Amino acid sequence: MAEITTRQTGAAVIWYDAALVPGFAPDLFDPAWLKQTGRLTGTSTGRNTAWFLRYEGREMVLRHYWRGGMVGRIVKDLYLREPVDRSRAMREFTLLDWMHGQGLPVPRPVAARFSPFGPWYRADLLMERIPDTRPLADCLAEGPLSDRDWMRIGAVIARFHKAGVHHSDLNCRNILLDGAGGIWLIDFDKCERRPQGGWAQENIRRLERSLIKEKGKVPGLHWTDRDWQALLVGYRVISAPPDIKYDA
Template identity: 55%
Template sequence: MATPSDLGLNGTVIRFDTSILTPMEPNLFDAAWLKENQFWRGSTQGRSSAHFLNYADRDMVLRHFHRGGLIGRVNRDLYLRTSAEKSRAMLEFDLLSEMRHEGLPVPRPVAARFVPTGAFYRADIITERIPNAEPLQDVLKTKSLSKQLWIDIGAAIKNLHAHKVYHSDLNCRNIMIDTHDKVWFIDFDKCEKRETGDWMQANIDRLHRSLKKTAAASNGLNWNDEDWEHLLEGYAGPAAN
């Protein structure tokens, strides 16, 4: 479990894992500074772009919180002001820390930042990068998965739900597969712990829609109805301890 500490800087609050960052370097959230000091290792494209960095001998991912949907067209990254404790970055940091403590396959949180701006705030989070892993979506564009791996994916989702974790955007981009065929989950913005309910089936349905949409758009996704049945077989099995 992370050993968190908070650093306050003129209203800005940074929560960080003291076992990784001692002392905390506030410039880690600045992509330009990362590039100037040769810590930057690349970035992803799109609205929710992420920067890859290597710092303190660890590979990490820096993600800025962006607004989605229609509101994101006019307001890219400002959220209505709240306390730092209740900001999206801190909530994700704390949830990841708790899940790691429970042995769930999620990235280790490194640091989170809350930056107040008048009646609003901006936020960022840094996590450890999962080594040698790709999004399920990308893996399926290059090869088919074994029956056992589909069962493992279903079992991993079942285990997430058994720990009461609601993933607000469970899709084929937020499930990662590493070179040892281990299943990981990423991007826990707007996620939380919930009591058992209909949201569990809604999570499964969302993933199914994601796979079907990706298959329709890609024209070559190595995925079919039988694979989905194998995933459901894994989900129907007993949850891991």
Template identity: 50%
Template sequence: MKRPAGFVEIRQGTDTCWLREDGLSTLSGSVFEPSFWQSRQAVTGTATGRGTTWFVRDGERHLVLRHYRRGGLFGRLVKDLYAGIRPAHSRAMRELSLLEAMYRDGLPVPKPMAARMSRRGPLYRADLLIARIADASDLLAVLQRAPLSGNQWQQTGAMIRRFHLAGIDHTDLNIHNILLDQSGTSWLIDFDKCSKRAPGDWQQANLARLLRSLNKEKGLHPALHWNQQDWPALLNGYHSQS
């Protein structure tokens, strides 16, 4: 996988960075350091999950800075180290390249801005910087506030189908990775370990993964505005795209 057009490569010590030429005020690896944004009083918020996600402002642009961290039991031991020495094969550069291809194809994804691989011998750490989708909340937050209409579920299903028609296998399609903005547009985020593939069983596996996620969150949040009767509407929207 090679660096997409429109990105420059900068090497600083053991770090390799890919940076969008026309998208950042500073073409430097410093943009991956929370302290850089803190010193400019440009941190607009944070979110916690496996680690801390930073929301920052670069002039008029609002960005999201994410450090890659492992999940599960293995993640408790290794946390944020991955095996590999070639930047183009790192998780950050692979996700940036896939995002850029989808962004250019007009799919509803955040605009990728930069990626970094930090070598530690045969291992590395990784970071990704993307544009923030304005006025958007994940599907969990939306459903905690109010139910979606049948038309909104159909639009969500149609959005997923667009990705499948483009061959995008989102291996972690869940309630947290679907965003809705205030105009009602659906977006898809978090493409770590995702890829472009020929049609296959993975498409139904994506949908099954999403259904499990919806049912799981309903179990954790009984007041969530979701029930099994909403699923056919999503599938109707999905199958309306061809």
């Protein structure tokens, strides 16, 4: 578990892992400062921008929390103020830290910031960057995965479910594959630990819906019913009692 240090900078409250970054600089949350000092190494311009940076020899990702849906068109990044430890970034930091300590394949959290603004607050999260990774959707746009790969994806999801981790937005862009064959889950905003229940199957159905949607947008997407069945086999092998076996 992280050695969490709390720091106050103006009205903002920062949590950071002192073991990872003993010389933590609050300006790490400022993309303009990162660019000016040569620490910014790139950006990701998906639905919301993320900034890639290098600091004290570590590759990291900075993410600002943005509102989605209809509300996000009016109030882009303000959330109703709440206790610091219940705020968006701090909750995700805490969950990531716990999952990392359990050996689950997630980014390691570095720091989180709570910035109050009257009755509102803004939030930011800084994580270690997982090297040489691509979203599952991008991989499928280029070529098919093997049955073994799909089974491994299913097995990784099952590990999270057995640990009681509910991923509120499990989709084909929040699953990453790395160059060494590793599989990672990302984006745990609004996620939580839960007692075992029907939510796990709904998680799986949500992923299936995202793959169907992606195939509708990318007609040549390399995803078939056989692939999905292989994923389910891998999921069941991990989630089922040890005396039950499934054939591929």
